[in-house]
Amino acid sequence: MSKRILLISAYNRVNGCTVDVETCLYKETRVSGNISGYPAPPLGLYRIKGFLKHPVEVFDPVLSDPYKFLEDFASEFDVIGFSPSHLTLEHDLSLMWYAHEKNPQAVLVAGGEEATFNSSQIAEHSPLDYIIFGEGEHPLAEIVNTGLLKSSGRCYIGNQKPLRKKEFCDLTVEMDFNEIPYEKYWAMIEKVNPNKLKIRTVRLYTSSYCPNGCAFCSSTNFLKFSYGEKPLFAMIPSEGLLAMVLRIVSVYPSIQTIFFQDDNFIQGKHGRERISEFCKKVIGYKKKQILLNSLSFICQTRISDVSEKLLRLMALAGFRMVSYGVESFSERILEEYQKGITVNQINRALEWTYRARMTPFINIILSSPGCSLSDVQLTVDKCIEHISKGAEVGITLYLMPFVGASIFRKPDLLIQTEKVRIPRTDFSFNKKIRVFPFDAGVRILLEKVSQVVWQRGYPDSAARSEFYLKTLSLFLEGKVQ
Numbered sequence: 001m002s003k004r005i006l007l008i009s010a011y012n013r014v015n016g017c018t019v020d021v022e023t024c025l026y027k028e029t030r031v032s033g034n035i036s037g038y039p040a041p042p043l044g045l046y047r048i049k050g051f052l053k054h055p056v057e058v059f060d061p062v063l064s065d066p067y068k069f070l071e072d073f074a075s076e077f078d079v080i081g082f083s084p085s086h087l088t089l090e091h092d093l094s095l096m097w098y099a100h101e102k103n104p105q106a107v108l109v110a111g112g113e114e115a116t117f118n119s120s121q122i123a124e125h126s127p128l129d130y131i132i133f134g135e136g137e138h139p140l141a142e143i144v145n146t147g148l149l150k151s152s153g154r155c156y157i158g159n160q161k162p163l164r165k166k167e168f169c170d171l172t173v174e175m176d177f178n179e180i181p182y183e184k185y186w187a188m189i190e191k192v193n194p195n196k197l198k199i200r201t202v203r204l205y206t207s208s209y210c211p212n213g214c215a216f217c218s219s220t221n222f223l224k225f226s227y228g229e230k231p232l233f234a235m236i237p238s239e240g241l242l243a244m245v246l247r248i249v250s251v252y253p254s255i256q257t258i259f260f261q262d263d264n265f266i267q268g269k270h271g272r273e274r275i276s277e278f279c280k281k282v283i284g285y286k287k288k289q290i291l292l293n294s295l296s297f298i299c300q301t302r303i304s305d306v307s308e309k310l311l312r313l314m315a316l317a318g319f320r321m322v323s324y325g326v327e328s329f330s331e332r333i334l335e336e337y338q339k340g341i342t343v344n345q346i347n348r349a350l351e352w353t354y355r356a357r358m359t360p361f362i363n364i365i366l367s368s369p370g371c372s373l374s375d376v377q378l379t380v381d382k383c384i385e386h387i388s389k390g391a392e393v394g395i396t397l398y399l400m401p402f403v404g405a406s407i408f409r410k411p412d413l414l415i416q417t418e419k420v421r422i423p424r425t426d427f428s429f430n431k432k433i434r435v436f437p438f439d440a441g442v443r444i445l446l447e448k449v450s451q452v453v454w455q456r457g458y459p460d461s462a463a464r465s466e467f468y469l470k471t472l473s474l475f476l477e478g479k480v481q
Contacts, residue, residue, distance in 0.1 A: 003054050003078040003144045008099075009042035010083055011061045011091035038189055040203045040261075041180045044112070044136075045083060047171050049179070051137040054144055063184050066095055067424075074102035079144055081136070083112040084122065086402055089431060093126050094423040100127040109143060111136040113222050117404035123155035125422065125429050133159040134226030137171070162227055165234040168208050173240040177202075177251045200256040201298075202248050206241060208234035210263035212302065214325070215338040216365060218404030219263060225404060235267065238277035245282070249291065257296045263325070265299040272310055275299075279317035286318070296320040298361075303341050303349045311356040321392075322353055323361040329382040330375035333368045337407070354389060361462075362386060364395045366472075367437045367446060369413055373476075376442055380472045387466065395465040397446050401432035414438060445475055 039062045049056040057077075059069060074080065080099045084092035096108060111132035115122055119131045132139040139158040163171070182202060189199045210220050211233055224230040236244075245258060266275055285291040297314075300323040311322070326346050328334055334341060353360040364383060366376060383393045401408065401415055414436040421428045436443050449471050453464065 004076060005052065005054055005056045005079045005081065005140075005144065006074075006077040007042075007045040007048060007056060007058050007081045008066060008083070008095060009045055009058070009060045009062075010085035011066065011088045011095055012039070012085070038198065038201070039185055040201075041182065041185065042083065043175070043180075043203070043205055045081075046175055046180055048136050048140060050171055050175055052141055052144065058179075061095075062188070063181070067098055070095070070099050070102050074099050074106065077103065077106055079107045079109060079140075081109040081111065081140065082115075082128075084110060084114045085112075086114050086118070086400070086432075089114060089118075089122075090420045090422050090429075093122070093427075093429075094425060096126045096128060097422065097425050097427075107143065109140065111140070113218055113402075113404065116222060116226055117218060117402075119155075119157055121429060123157070125427055126155075128155050131155055131157045133157060134223055135163050137163060159226060162223055162231040163208070163234075165208075165232050168234040169236045169240060172206065172236055173244055175244075177248055182252055198257070200252075200254055201259050202252065202255055202257075203259045203261045204244060205262055206236040206244075206260055206265065207262045207267060210267070212264060212340065213338065213406070214327075214340075215336070215407040216327075216399055216402075216405050217263070218402040221404050221406065233267075235271065235274065238274045238281065241274070241278045242281050242285075245291070245295075249295065256294065257298060257320075260297065260299040262300060264302045264305065266301040266305040266310075268305060271305065272307070276310065276313060279313045279319075282317040293318070298323065300325070303346050306349050306352065308352040308355065311352050311358065315356040315358050319358060321359045321361055323363060324349065326362045327365045328368070328375065329379045330371065333365075333371055333375055333379075336368045336370050337365070350386060350391070360386070360391045362391050362393045364393060364465075365399055366395055366397050366468075367442055368399060369407075369410070369435060369438055371437050371442060372439050373441050373445065376445065376472070377476055380469055380476065383465075384469055384473065387469070392462040393465045393469070394461040395468045397450060397468070399435040401435055403432075445472070448475055 042058065042060055045058045049058055059066065080103070082092055082096055096110070099106065100108060107130070108128045109130045109132060110122060110126070110128050115131050116133045119133070122128065123131060130143060139160045142160070186199050208231070209223055210217070211230065213220050248258065249255060264271075266272055282291060286293050295318055297317065297319045298321045299319065303324050303326065306322070314322070327337055327339055329343055329346065331343055334343070350360050350362070362383065364379060366379060383395070387393060399407070416433040416436060417430050418433050419428050420431045437446075449468060452471050453468060
């Protein structure tokens with residue numbers, strides 16, 4: 001018998017408010033009720049939808065009020081699934097309780113990284129019946145197809161096999177882009193930033209995970225934690241990438257940019273071969289006018305995986321920006337975060353990107369547990385220098401306490417924890433907010449900057465980060481106290 005399934009993504013919007021990445025708390029925006037930044041569809045949930053042989057509805061709280069939706073429609077679903085995030089956890093838990101109130105007979109399920117790594121706390125503070133470890137396709141299919149009943153007040157934590165390499169690639173390539181309401185996201189962002197090059201963007205994930213093991217990252221450990229060992233790495237081949245691009249363009253002819261948002265889109269020797277083949281095919285298709293010359297691409301990748309020759313080829317194919325996980329220009333912080341790269345490699349790759357006439361987007365975690373004021377000063381100065389060369393920079397002031405990152409195995413970290421209330425309930429729990437540096441001078445500096453930046457709103461992380469840098473420079477130079 002067919003079951004109706006509702007999948008709800010993380011609750012990253014509250015009445016025109018947006019999550020502040022420094023505090024993990026919501027704050028009001030200055031954009032008349034519209035979320036700032038560039039929200040995008042929850043592609044993982046759409047991939048699950050394509051896998052299940054049942055009617056599935058995907059709901060994103062960014063687009064409309066989830067409480068109103070659950071009030072009107074919760075009773076129509078047999079299974080309601082949630083994908084909580086650490087930043088929005090109290091609001092995700094609130095939705096779970098509200099769904100239970102409106103449909104006590106529905107089986108409630110949660111999955112994803114936060115559900116996997118933080119399962120005990122989520123089970124304790126929610127009415128969930130099941131928590132899924134790892135990828136959700138197979139466990140959710142079992143819950144639906146075998147007719148598993150609601151648990152009797154105790155949450156069952158599921159752990160099953162990962163997707164096979166071919167299975168992952170087929171599900172991702174064959175995703176039905178007609179069902180994903182990109183225009184709704186674009187219309188929302190357009191009210192904040194009229195730059196259509198940035199707005200009319202489709203974001204894609206083309207590999208199963210990033211195996212590089214940076215100490216601050218939980219995603220790199222997600223599948224190994226779930227299954228006891230790392231599954232085989234899966235990467236969609238170049239012909240699959242091209243097939244996705246052609247389908248997207250046919251569905252959304254006004255698209256301006258495709259963003260390959262994998263943590264590391266290139267990923268080693270095979271990845272370099274894949275992107276080279278893809279770029280050559282795209283160049284040929286643009287010459288034949290099968291693809292418009294105006295179609296551009298963005299990707300995220302690792303500094304050590306690029307070469308000057310590859311970047312020039314990518315530029316010819318239409319890549320206009322490469323986002324790098326630089327994290328810091330301090331060798332000490334790079335070692336602490338186990339980045340496996342050097343400042344010399346960073347400088348060389350950025351110079352290659354400029355020569356290729358592409359914009360580098362430099363992602364920075366400004367502080368680390370063991371950093372000093374000189375480390376912060378060095379990174380601030382280098383970021384200002386690179387902005388003057390045409391780079392964009394995205395800065396996070398503090399290390400975020402994502403459970404599952406290897407750095408949190410250290411017992412002596414200074415982690416800010418706050419008691420937060422689950423909205424619309426009488427329940428509360430202790431939530432990890434951010435990681436403080438040991439150095440008191442760095443802590444004082446970052447707190448001063450946070451207080452100044454809190455008063456302002458920004459259309460994107462680059463604009464916010466430029467203000468961070470200006471403010472940091474003033475404090476570091478002693479021009480403001």
